[in-house]
Amino acid sequence: MTSLPIAQEPAILADWRDLFALTKPRVMRLVIFTGLCGLLAAPVPVHPVLGFTAILCIALGAGAAGALNMWYEADLDAKMKRTASRPLPAGRMDRQTAMHFGVGLAAFSVILMDLAANHLAAGILALSILFYVLVYTVWLKPRTAQNIVIGGAAGAFPPLIGWAAATGDISTLPLLLFAIIFLWTPPHFWALSLFVRSDYANAGVPMLPVVAGVQATRRQIFLYTLPMAAAAIAPWAIGLAGWIYGATAVGLSAVFLVLALAVAANRATEPKQMGPEKRLFAFSILYLFLLFAVLVADKWMLA
Amino acid sequence: MTPDLEPEVRRRQRERARLMAILLGIFAVLMFAITIAKMTINQ
Numbered sequence: 001m002t003s004l005p006i007a008q009e010p011a012i013l014a015d016w017r018d019l020f021a022l023t024k025p026r027v028m029r030l031v032i033f034t035g036l037c038g039l040l041a042a043p044v045p046v047h048p049v050l051g052f053t054a055i056l057c058i059a060l061g062a063g064a065a066g067a068l069n070m071w072y073e074a075d076l077d078a079k080m081k082r083t084a085s086r087p088l089p090a091g092r093m094d095r096q097t098a099m100h101f102g103v104g105l106a107a108f109s110v111i112l113m114d115l116a117a118n119h120l121a122a123g124i125l126a127l128s129i130l131f132y133v134l135v136y137t138v139w140l141k142p143r144t145a146q147n148i149v150i151g152g153a154a155g156a157f158p159p160l161i162g163w164a165a166a167t168g169d170i171s172t173l174p175l176l177l178f179a180i181i182f183l184w185t186p187p188h189f190w191a192l193s194l195f196v197r198s199d200y201a202n203a204g205v206p207m208l209p210v211v212a213g214v215q216a217t218r219r220q221i222f223l224y225t226l227p228m229a230a231a232a233i234a235p236w237a238i239g240l241a242g243w244i245y246g247a248t249a250v251g252l253s254a255v256f257l258v259l260a261l262a263v264a265a266n267r268a269t270e271p272k273q274m275g276p277e278k279r280l281f282a283f284s285i286l287y288l289f290l291l292f293a294v295l296v297a298d299k300w301m302l303a
Numbered sequence: 304m305t306p307d308l309e310p311e312v313r314r315r316q317r318e319r320a321r322l323m324a325i326l327l328g329i330f331a332v333l334m335f336a337i338t339i340a341k342m343t344i345n346q
Contacts, residue, residue, distance in 0.1 A: 012308055013315045016322050049340040053333065116337050 018087035023063030037292035038162030053116035054165035060109035065132040067102035079203040117165035128157035145211040152185030183228035191281040229253035245298035
Protein backbone atom coordinates (compact mmCIF):
# COMPACT_ATOMS: atom_id res chain seq x y z
CA MET A 1 0.00 0.00 0.00
CA THR A 2 1.40 3.41 -0.93
CA SER A 3 0.10 6.93 -0.43
CA LEU A 4 -3.40 7.80 0.66
CA PRO A 5 -5.26 9.56 -2.15
CA ILE A 6 -8.52 8.48 -0.54
CA ALA A 7 -10.25 10.94 1.76
CA GLN A 8 -7.38 13.44 1.88
CA GLU A 9 -9.60 15.66 3.95
CA PRO A 10 -10.34 13.88 7.20
CA ALA A 11 -13.85 12.49 6.82
CA ILE A 12 -16.30 13.45 9.54
CA LEU A 13 -17.36 10.79 12.03
CA ALA A 14 -18.38 7.71 10.04
CA ASP A 15 -22.06 6.85 9.82
CA TRP A 16 -22.81 3.43 11.33
CA ARG A 17 -24.36 2.36 8.02
CA ASP A 18 -20.97 2.82 6.37
CA LEU A 19 -19.31 0.75 9.09
CA PHE A 20 -21.89 -1.94 8.37
CA ALA A 21 -21.17 -1.67 4.61
CA LEU A 22 -17.49 -2.41 5.36
CA THR A 23 -18.51 -5.92 6.43
CA LYS A 24 -19.70 -6.79 2.87
CA PRO A 25 -23.15 -7.95 4.02
CA ARG A 26 -24.05 -9.50 0.65
CA VAL A 27 -20.98 -11.76 0.64
CA MET A 28 -21.64 -12.57 4.28
CA ARG A 29 -24.98 -14.26 3.49
CA LEU A 30 -23.29 -17.18 1.75
CA VAL A 31 -20.65 -17.41 4.49
CA ILE A 32 -23.30 -17.55 7.22
CA PHE A 33 -25.35 -20.07 5.31
CA THR A 34 -22.47 -22.48 4.59
CA GLY A 35 -21.25 -22.13 8.19
CA LEU A 36 -24.74 -22.91 9.47
CA CYS A 37 -24.95 -25.95 7.19
CA GLY A 38 -21.59 -27.21 8.50
CA LEU A 39 -22.93 -26.84 12.03
CA LEU A 40 -26.27 -28.53 11.27
CA ALA A 41 -24.72 -31.37 9.28
CA ALA A 42 -22.56 -32.35 12.27
CA PRO A 43 -23.59 -35.63 13.88
CA VAL A 44 -23.96 -34.15 17.39
CA PRO A 45 -26.71 -31.92 18.78
CA VAL A 46 -25.63 -28.34 19.48
CA HIS A 47 -27.10 -26.16 22.23
CA PRO A 48 -29.13 -23.49 20.38
CA VAL A 49 -27.42 -20.61 22.21
CA LEU A 50 -23.94 -21.93 21.47
CA GLY A 51 -24.88 -22.73 17.87
CA PHE A 52 -26.26 -19.21 17.40
CA THR A 53 -23.12 -17.71 18.92
CA ALA A 54 -20.86 -19.82 16.68
CA ILE A 55 -22.71 -18.60 13.56
CA LEU A 56 -22.62 -15.03 14.88
CA CYS A 57 -18.84 -15.35 15.29
CA ILE A 58 -18.46 -16.70 11.75
CA ALA A 59 -20.48 -13.71 10.48
CA LEU A 60 -18.45 -11.22 12.55
CA GLY A 61 -15.18 -12.82 11.43
CA ALA A 62 -16.25 -12.60 7.78
CA GLY A 63 -17.28 -8.99 8.35
CA ALA A 64 -13.91 -8.22 9.90
CA ALA A 65 -12.08 -9.80 6.95
CA GLY A 66 -14.24 -7.77 4.56
CA ALA A 67 -13.52 -4.53 6.45
CA LEU A 68 -9.76 -5.18 6.44
CA ASN A 69 -9.93 -6.03 2.73
CA MET A 70 -11.65 -2.69 2.03
CA TRP A 71 -9.14 -0.89 4.23
CA TYR A 72 -6.18 -2.35 2.32
CA GLU A 73 -7.74 -2.01 -1.13
CA ALA A 74 -9.21 1.49 -0.82
CA ASP A 75 -6.95 2.86 -3.60
CA LEU A 76 -7.79 -0.07 -5.85
CA ASP A 77 -11.53 0.19 -5.16
CA ALA A 78 -11.44 3.85 -6.22
CA LYS A 79 -10.33 2.76 -9.72
CA MET A 80 -13.15 0.28 -10.30
CA LYS A 81 -16.75 1.23 -11.16
CA ARG A 82 -18.10 -1.71 -9.16
CA THR A 83 -16.40 -0.62 -5.93
CA ALA A 84 -15.92 3.15 -6.27
CA SER A 85 -18.97 3.93 -4.13
CA ARG A 86 -17.71 1.95 -1.11
CA PRO A 87 -17.29 4.06 2.06
CA LEU A 88 -13.49 4.51 1.78
CA PRO A 89 -13.05 5.35 -1.93
CA ALA A 90 -16.14 7.58 -1.74
CA GLY A 91 -14.45 9.51 1.10
CA ARG A 92 -17.20 8.92 3.65
CA MET A 93 -14.78 7.43 6.18
CA ASP A 94 -11.10 7.70 7.02
CA ARG A 95 -8.82 4.71 6.65
CA GLN A 96 -7.87 4.42 10.29
CA THR A 97 -11.50 3.98 11.34
CA ALA A 98 -11.88 1.09 8.89
CA MET A 99 -8.68 -0.56 10.12
CA HIS A 100 -9.59 -0.22 13.80
CA PHE A 101 -13.08 -1.52 13.10
CA GLY A 102 -11.74 -4.55 11.19
CA VAL A 103 -9.06 -5.50 13.73
CA GLY A 104 -11.43 -5.00 16.68
CA LEU A 105 -14.18 -7.07 15.07
CA ALA A 106 -11.72 -9.85 14.16
CA ALA A 107 -10.35 -10.09 17.71
CA PHE A 108 -13.85 -9.98 19.20
CA SER A 109 -15.17 -12.75 16.92
CA VAL A 110 -12.26 -15.11 17.65
CA ILE A 111 -12.38 -14.55 21.44
CA LEU A 112 -16.16 -15.02 21.54
CA MET A 113 -15.89 -18.21 19.44
CA ASP A 114 -13.29 -19.55 21.87
CA LEU A 115 -15.59 -18.80 24.81
CA ALA A 116 -18.76 -20.20 23.24
CA ALA A 117 -17.41 -23.15 21.23
CA ASN A 118 -13.85 -24.45 21.46
CA HIS A 119 -10.19 -23.69 20.65
CA LEU A 120 -10.31 -25.53 17.30
CA ALA A 121 -13.24 -23.51 15.93
CA ALA A 122 -11.66 -20.26 17.18
CA GLY A 123 -8.31 -21.25 15.66
CA ILE A 124 -9.80 -22.01 12.23
CA LEU A 125 -11.81 -18.75 12.37
CA ALA A 126 -8.60 -16.79 13.09
CA LEU A 127 -6.81 -18.69 10.31
CA SER A 128 -9.60 -17.90 7.81
CA ILE A 129 -9.50 -14.16 8.62
CA LEU A 130 -5.70 -14.05 8.34
CA PHE A 131 -5.79 -16.11 5.15
CA TYR A 132 -8.28 -13.76 3.48
CA VAL A 133 -6.50 -10.59 4.54
CA LEU A 134 -2.82 -11.55 4.32
CA VAL A 135 -2.65 -14.40 1.79
CA TYR A 136 -5.43 -13.35 -0.60
CA THR A 137 -5.73 -9.55 -0.29
CA VAL A 138 -2.16 -8.53 0.43
CA TRP A 139 -0.10 -11.27 -1.22
CA LEU A 140 -1.91 -13.06 -4.06
CA LYS A 141 -4.50 -10.66 -5.48
CA PRO A 142 -2.11 -7.99 -6.79
CA ARG A 143 0.52 -10.52 -7.93
CA THR A 144 -0.90 -13.56 -9.71
CA ALA A 145 -3.77 -14.67 -11.92
CA GLN A 146 -4.09 -17.69 -9.62
CA ASN A 147 -5.20 -15.34 -6.80
CA ILE A 148 -8.75 -16.61 -6.72
CA VAL A 149 -7.73 -20.28 -6.95
CA ILE A 150 -5.63 -20.25 -3.77
CA GLY A 151 -7.50 -17.35 -2.15
CA GLY A 152 -10.76 -19.24 -2.61
CA ALA A 153 -9.77 -21.29 0.42
CA ALA A 154 -10.65 -18.31 2.62
CA GLY A 155 -14.31 -18.58 1.65
CA ALA A 156 -14.26 -22.35 2.08
CA PHE A 157 -13.55 -22.29 5.82
CA PRO A 158 -17.08 -21.52 7.20
CA PRO A 159 -18.53 -25.08 7.00
CA LEU A 160 -15.32 -26.35 8.59
CA ILE A 161 -15.70 -23.81 11.42
CA GLY A 162 -19.38 -24.66 11.90
CA TRP A 163 -18.59 -28.37 12.09
CA ALA A 164 -15.64 -27.79 14.45
CA ALA A 165 -17.82 -25.59 16.70
CA ALA A 166 -20.35 -28.44 16.99
CA THR A 167 -18.03 -31.44 17.31
CA GLY A 168 -14.64 -30.10 18.42
CA ASP A 169 -12.92 -32.02 15.61
CA ILE A 170 -12.62 -32.27 11.83
CA SER A 171 -13.56 -35.32 9.76
CA THR A 172 -13.98 -36.27 6.09
CA LEU A 173 -17.37 -34.63 5.43
CA PRO A 174 -16.41 -31.08 6.50
CA LEU A 175 -13.18 -31.44 4.50
CA LEU A 176 -15.31 -32.34 1.46
CA LEU A 177 -17.52 -29.30 2.10
CA PHE A 178 -14.34 -27.22 2.18
CA ALA A 179 -13.25 -28.80 -1.12
CA ILE A 180 -16.62 -28.07 -2.76
CA ILE A 181 -16.42 -24.32 -2.00
CA PHE A 182 -12.70 -24.23 -2.80
CA LEU A 183 -13.29 -25.74 -6.27
CA TRP A 184 -16.52 -23.77 -6.82
CA THR A 185 -14.84 -20.38 -6.26
CA PRO A 186 -12.78 -20.20 -9.51
CA PRO A 187 -15.66 -20.85 -11.96
CA HIS A 188 -17.95 -18.61 -9.89
CA PHE A 189 -15.51 -15.72 -9.67
CA TRP A 190 -14.05 -16.03 -13.17
CA ALA A 191 -17.58 -15.90 -14.64
CA LEU A 192 -17.98 -12.53 -12.90
CA SER A 193 -14.51 -11.32 -13.82
CA LEU A 194 -15.21 -12.02 -17.51
CA PHE A 195 -17.95 -9.42 -17.72
CA VAL A 196 -16.23 -6.87 -15.45
CA ARG A 197 -12.71 -7.49 -16.78
CA SER A 198 -12.23 -3.90 -18.00
CA ASP A 199 -12.66 -2.82 -14.38
CA TYR A 200 -9.89 -5.19 -13.27
CA ALA A 201 -7.70 -4.21 -16.24
CA ASN A 202 -8.05 -0.49 -15.45
CA ALA A 203 -7.18 -1.13 -11.82
CA GLY A 204 -4.17 -3.30 -12.76
CA VAL A 205 -5.45 -6.41 -10.97
CA PRO A 206 -4.05 -9.52 -12.69
CA MET A 207 -7.31 -11.46 -12.87
CA LEU A 208 -7.22 -14.41 -15.28
CA PRO A 209 -9.26 -12.75 -18.10
CA VAL A 210 -6.89 -9.76 -17.99
CA VAL A 211 -3.70 -11.84 -17.98
CA ALA A 212 -4.57 -14.95 -20.01
CA GLY A 213 -7.47 -13.67 -22.11
CA VAL A 214 -11.18 -14.34 -22.35
CA GLN A 215 -11.05 -17.72 -24.11
CA ALA A 216 -8.43 -19.19 -21.77
CA THR A 217 -10.59 -18.13 -18.81
CA ARG A 218 -13.65 -19.79 -20.36
CA ARG A 219 -11.66 -23.01 -20.78
CA GLN A 220 -10.48 -22.83 -17.17
CA ILE A 221 -14.05 -22.31 -15.95
CA PHE A 222 -15.10 -25.53 -17.65
CA LEU A 223 -12.05 -27.46 -16.45
CA TYR A 224 -12.56 -26.39 -12.82
CA THR A 225 -16.23 -27.38 -13.03
CA LEU A 226 -15.22 -31.05 -13.44
CA PRO A 227 -13.40 -31.49 -10.09
CA MET A 228 -16.01 -29.27 -8.45
CA ALA A 229 -18.77 -31.62 -9.63
CA ALA A 230 -16.73 -34.63 -8.43
CA ALA A 231 -16.29 -33.03 -4.99
CA ALA A 232 -20.01 -32.20 -4.84
CA ILE A 233 -21.01 -35.80 -5.57
CA ALA A 234 -18.30 -37.33 -3.34
CA PRO A 235 -20.21 -37.12 0.00
CA TRP A 236 -22.91 -39.38 -1.47
CA ALA A 237 -20.47 -41.59 -3.42
CA ILE A 238 -18.47 -42.48 -0.30
CA GLY A 239 -21.55 -42.95 1.87
CA LEU A 240 -21.39 -39.78 3.97
CA ALA A 241 -24.72 -38.48 2.61
CA GLY A 242 -27.95 -40.12 1.46
CA TRP A 243 -29.71 -40.46 -1.88
CA ILE A 244 -31.58 -37.16 -1.55
CA TYR A 245 -28.26 -35.31 -1.49
CA GLY A 246 -26.77 -37.59 -4.16
CA ALA A 247 -29.60 -37.04 -6.65
CA THR A 248 -29.57 -33.28 -6.05
CA ALA A 249 -25.78 -33.02 -6.35
CA VAL A 250 -25.79 -34.97 -9.63
CA GLY A 251 -28.67 -32.87 -11.05
CA LEU A 252 -27.28 -29.49 -9.98
CA SER A 253 -23.75 -30.36 -11.12
CA ALA A 254 -25.10 -31.47 -14.51
CA VAL A 255 -26.80 -28.07 -14.94
CA PHE A 256 -23.58 -26.34 -13.83
CA LEU A 257 -21.61 -28.34 -16.42
CA VAL A 258 -24.08 -27.46 -19.20
CA LEU A 259 -23.86 -23.75 -18.30
CA ALA A 260 -20.04 -23.97 -18.13
CA LEU A 261 -20.06 -25.61 -21.58
CA ALA A 262 -22.18 -22.71 -22.90
CA VAL A 263 -19.58 -20.32 -21.47
CA ALA A 264 -16.74 -22.30 -23.10
CA ALA A 265 -18.57 -22.15 -26.44
CA ASN A 266 -19.23 -18.40 -26.26
CA ARG A 267 -16.90 -16.26 -28.40
CA ALA A 268 -18.21 -12.82 -27.41
CA THR A 269 -15.80 -10.27 -26.00
CA GLU A 270 -18.25 -7.50 -25.12
CA PRO A 271 -19.85 -7.70 -21.64
CA LYS A 272 -23.28 -7.04 -23.16
CA GLN A 273 -23.03 -10.29 -25.15
CA MET A 274 -21.90 -12.36 -22.17
CA GLY A 275 -25.28 -13.88 -21.35
CA PRO A 276 -23.84 -17.38 -20.69
CA GLU A 277 -21.30 -15.95 -18.22
CA LYS A 278 -23.98 -13.96 -16.38
CA ARG A 279 -26.24 -17.03 -16.26
CA LEU A 280 -23.43 -19.20 -14.89
CA PHE A 281 -22.54 -16.60 -12.26
CA ALA A 282 -26.17 -16.33 -11.09
CA PHE A 283 -26.64 -20.11 -11.10
CA SER A 284 -23.38 -20.73 -9.23
CA ILE A 285 -24.77 -18.86 -6.20
CA LEU A 286 -28.00 -20.84 -6.30
CA TYR A 287 -25.96 -24.04 -6.78
CA LEU A 288 -24.04 -23.62 -3.55
CA PHE A 289 -27.12 -22.58 -1.57
CA LEU A 290 -29.13 -25.59 -2.78
CA LEU A 291 -26.29 -28.08 -2.41
CA PHE A 292 -25.66 -27.18 1.23
CA ALA A 293 -29.36 -26.87 2.08
CA VAL A 294 -30.07 -30.33 0.64
CA LEU A 295 -27.10 -31.82 2.50
CA VAL A 296 -28.63 -30.70 5.80
CA ALA A 297 -32.15 -31.76 4.73
CA ASP A 298 -30.77 -35.18 3.71
CA LYS A 299 -28.97 -35.61 7.04
CA TRP A 300 -32.08 -34.74 9.01
CA MET A 301 -34.61 -36.64 6.89
CA LEU A 302 -32.59 -39.82 6.62
CA ALA A 303 -31.28 -39.72 10.21
CA MET B 304 -14.95 20.82 11.71
CA THR B 305 -16.93 23.60 10.08
CA PRO B 306 -20.03 24.89 11.92
CA ASP B 307 -22.37 23.69 9.14
CA LEU B 308 -21.17 20.11 9.66
CA GLU B 309 -21.74 20.12 13.40
CA PRO B 310 -25.44 19.10 13.38
CA GLU B 311 -24.60 16.14 11.11
CA VAL B 312 -21.71 15.06 13.35
CA ARG B 313 -23.92 15.31 16.45
CA ARG B 314 -26.62 13.25 14.70
CA ARG B 315 -24.10 10.56 13.82
CA GLN B 316 -22.69 10.57 17.35
CA ARG B 317 -26.19 10.14 18.78
CA GLU B 318 -26.98 7.29 16.38
CA ARG B 319 -23.70 5.50 17.05
CA ALA B 320 -24.05 5.90 20.82
CA ARG B 321 -27.59 4.50 20.70
CA LEU B 322 -26.50 1.58 18.54
CA MET B 323 -23.51 0.86 20.79
CA ALA B 324 -25.81 0.82 23.85
CA ILE B 325 -28.11 -1.69 22.13
CA LEU B 326 -25.18 -3.89 21.05
CA LEU B 327 -23.66 -3.85 24.54
CA GLY B 328 -27.05 -4.82 25.97
CA ILE B 329 -27.32 -7.72 23.52
CA PHE B 330 -23.74 -8.76 24.33
CA ALA B 331 -24.50 -8.84 28.06
CA VAL B 332 -27.59 -11.01 27.46
CA LEU B 333 -25.60 -13.26 25.11
CA MET B 334 -22.80 -13.77 27.66
CA PHE B 335 -25.39 -14.64 30.32
CA ALA B 336 -27.04 -17.14 27.94
CA ILE B 337 -23.67 -18.69 27.01
CA THR B 338 -22.81 -19.12 30.69
CA ILE B 339 -26.15 -20.81 31.42
CA ALA B 340 -25.80 -23.03 28.33
CA LYS B 341 -22.29 -24.13 29.34
CA MET B 342 -23.46 -24.87 32.90
CA THR B 343 -26.39 -26.92 31.53
CA ILE B 344 -24.10 -28.97 29.27
CA ASN B 345 -21.59 -29.63 32.07
CA GLN B 346 -24.24 -30.85 34.51
